[in-house]
Amino acid sequence: MPKVQTSLRLEEKTFHEAKEILASLGMNFTEAVNIFTAMVVQERGLPFDVKLHHYPAITKDEAKKKVERSIRDITDESGMESKRFFDDLLSG
Secondary structure: OOOOOOOOOOOHHHHHHHHHHHHHOOOOHHHHHHHHHHHHHHHOOOOOOOOOOOOOOOOHHHHHHHHHHHHHHHHOOOOOOHHHHHHHHHOO
């Protein structure tokens, strides 16, 4: 099959890191891009999930308070069911 040449614009640091990782896997960057492209064709889309997470945004202080409260609950043995803990942690 004929080949086509293309060019990409990538962050330099990320490109070099990717090349090192790929080399340790025994392949070069071009081979990795060819594999990715073949997977896009095979999957008829991206070969991995692309989705938005619907987690509420909370500040670092809010998260810290929730974790501290959970630690207090564990320490005083009042405890909390894990589902309730994660529901509470992720609630806005």
